[in-house]
Amino acid sequence: MTTPLLGLVLAGGRSTCMQRDKAAIEYRDGQTQLAAAVEALRPHVTKVFVSVREDQRTEPTRRHFDQIVDQVAASGPIAGIASAQAVAPNAAWWILACDLPFLDHATLANLAARRDPDRDATAYRSSHDGLPEPLCAVYEPRTRDALAAYIAAGRHCPRKFLLRANTLLLDPPNPRALDNANTTDDYWQAMSTLNPQLAVSQREIRVQYFAILREQAGRREEVITTQARTPRELYDELRGSHSFTLTADSLRVAINGDFADWSRPLSTNDAVVFIPPVAGG
Amino acid sequence: MTAFSFSAEPINIASLNASLRDVTCGGFVSFEGWVRDHNEGQRVTALEYEAFEALALAEGQRVIAEAQQRFGVENARCVHRVGALGLEEVAVWVGVSAPHRDEAFRACRYIIDEVKHRLPIWKKEHYANGDSGWVNCERCAVHAHDHASVA
Structure with missing residues (x-):
């Protein structure tokens, strides 16, 4: 009799570094990361569950999925893995993190094809440090007792658990596929990589300086490559780099030779002049 | 010559006066702004003017056109x-x-007031004690501080 293979998407994290619920982030097509992970895993397993903490059961991003609530006195992903093994002790569990924005079909299909039920686990070798990637891996039923003992001993690192176990390590077909997005910086990078049409465009702006700004900038003009969308954003950027003492409130701005509004959108090759308080006559 | 212009040389007042002579006019008013030897308690020894000339010329023509109208x-x-x-x-x-x-006085007053307020022209004063500063720019931070302490 073959061992059933079930899926568990981990969504119980507290997303402290991201400052928002990672499961609910929508990178593509208006689909949450959690839903995208569940759908990606579904073809490869008999059934997909979502790992949650007790207080997350009715939370809108999670409530529509079959859930396995943490019931192990441990924290972190290992609590979810052990809870799943307790619910279905004779199943193999494919564990998948929900915060892998670059996860692709090839990575999942390759793991499904190469999984070896005669080993303790099948996992990818990290393209960063060569260690097992514990959060896109299949844990065979025989790891259940060892994992429970590991937690009972106060250990909680699933990566080290796989390192000590008889784990089949695979080379990932796409080295970036398992890069997780943990911080707000990761989020913006993933967002612009996955949605090139949303990437903030760079503009080349010619800036001329006069009077006190010329002296403080140490130049009469320069060409700035910037992501600033308006003269106000551009001035704030330049004020930082040139240590201008004047605030934007005391200035006027000219674009292409005429006075302009501070919130007018900048276009590439615009010529911008920031006008300090005047003193003619 | 355009109605508003810049000069890097001393202004030739006689030729400007002559250019405004008009047999239909009964009045002529002129204003001269001079470099004075003190400002806000400091002894001034010299001045520098700097302008964003392209915009100042366009705005200067607008000021004079407004006065004429x-x-x-x-x-x-x-x-x-x-x-x-x-x-x-x-x-x-x-x-x-x-x-x-009457209209000559009022137009002249309008032009000098608007020129001082609107044209991108800056004045740097050099002082007897060796300091220098851009008028209206250097003390902005100090003024902001004063407001804060009053509030």
């Missing part, structure tokens, strides 16, 4: 210096000729 005068001109100036030099000159004195 508003006060019904035809002949109005303004010249502003740029570069280094010594004491007693003429920094800015405005001249208006008109059929009657």
